[in-house]
Amino acid sequence: MNEIVILSGKGGAGKTTVTAALCALAENLVAADCDVEAANLKFLLNYLPEDPENKVEEFYGMKRAVIDPEECTNCGKCEEICRFHAIEEIDFSRKVITSSCEGCAACTIVCPEPEAIKMVKHQAGEIYHSKTKLNISLVHASLGIGEENSGLLVAEVRKRSGELVKNQEIDLVLVDGPPGTGCPAASSLTGANFVILVVEASVSGMADFHRIAELIDGFKIPKAVIINRYDINDEATETIRKYCEENDIPLLGKVPHDITCQKALADELPVVLYDKEAPASIALIESWKNLRETLSF
């Protein structure tokens, strides 16, 4: 079984466009969208939000502190201990700003009133199994607005896609990863056996590529590169190509800047299905072939 995560560090580098194209080219796979703060893969896989077989689950993150204003004497000890700017004074009582609370419960230790602060279960998002018109099972999620626990939710999405794989004897999971190098990105890597890095041919694309590559190396997961919008900056493309060559990182393909990608998005289709002759599609089909050769599947 291959669990392949598509990452970039930088946002907007083309992760979802690449993931959707690979989903369309692969057979017998589960797709997982681990960008839980901005889950967009569903649009390109043409998901069916009303399908009766879809499943929705509530996601509970860490418990959150809740202060009972009747019991609170407004002594302020909780606000003093809280490291997360999550407690403020409103109307002669301390109140928890739920979005900022990280569930550490330090406030419950210092509060002199035994009943004033309770740690309460808190729904931080939703997890979905959805059918798509492309007949791919998609696991995706939505983190509540401004919520913590994106790393935990990413882990839950991965867990659900793992369960689907077991039940359906599937041999490939394609994971659309989150941007950045923090909690959600690290969480998307746990359990993966291969990473595709989508690198934008630009100074910022390269800077972010080096940071995410360092994170992946820490996990000791092999990786390959797809350069996106390579023709916007030929020097950057050449620098990335050389770096890959010197460090034995397979370069799967170079995708040109191609307005067809935007047209395909407007039609909610992976670009390789929208127009398989388009320059971006040709490059992505080539990348897919190279990926299969690299991983021999």
Place this chain on the structure above:
Amino acid sequence: MIIAIVSGKGGTGKTAIATSLAAILGERGQLMDCDVENPNSYLYIKPKNVKEERATIEVPEIDLEKCTHCGKCVEACQYGALADIGAEFLFFDKLCHSCAACWTVCPEDAITPVGREYGTITMSESAYGADFVQGKLDVSEVLTPTLIYQVKEKTDKNKITIIDGPPGAGCPLYAVLEDVDFTILVTEPTAFGYHDLERALELVKKAEVDAGIIINRSTVGNAPIKELGAKFNVPVILEIPYDDEIAKNYSRGAMLVSIKSELKEELSIMLEHIIDNTLEEIQ
């Protein structure tokens, strides 16, 4: 005054706008890169006279002479960062949120908070006159909002601070929006841009911050951004059409305002209206 540049979706042009506004402000301005997982403003703003300091968080150090193995610290830790295996304590530093619960609950005073480095804060001048502050999380560290709060402590109240924010609509963005006077949401008119903007708008509403939308690459799609903004009472304050020349030069590290002079003019007017709180005049 603090103006945050955010987007929801990554790669829509936050850094391009933030660095340009800082350059327009010159010595009146301070640019603060709070996209601490991937700070990129430095590539464009060209910092000089850079001073670096390591950012630290407090983590527990356990004195085994004093410890009676009562188990209260292990029980108090909600993140599973402490384990007592008898002869020694295991401390998983990456799981620790520096919440102070363990040393607060310890009845023997056996736990002392000590500093652990997890990122770098740099302060510098820039080639464009504006001061520049940057937070950069060490790779494999995960306390993104904590570092954002530490970077924001460097806010210079005598200047107009422009924050280059993180993508998404989770806790890092919430940390940025605290104490901000105005938020500029940079988006593109695609289905992705629309969807992610909607989430960012919900968060801006929750944080009760005044906001305006810049539609970047406004010619690449037809998503009804104006209508979406109207639902949240947030106006579109600028549209920047897609331009190959901008894309090519920006990808090489050129400042947006250096690539197109008319764009500098439009951004300057927009910025002055934000500062003077007279945005309705340009609608």
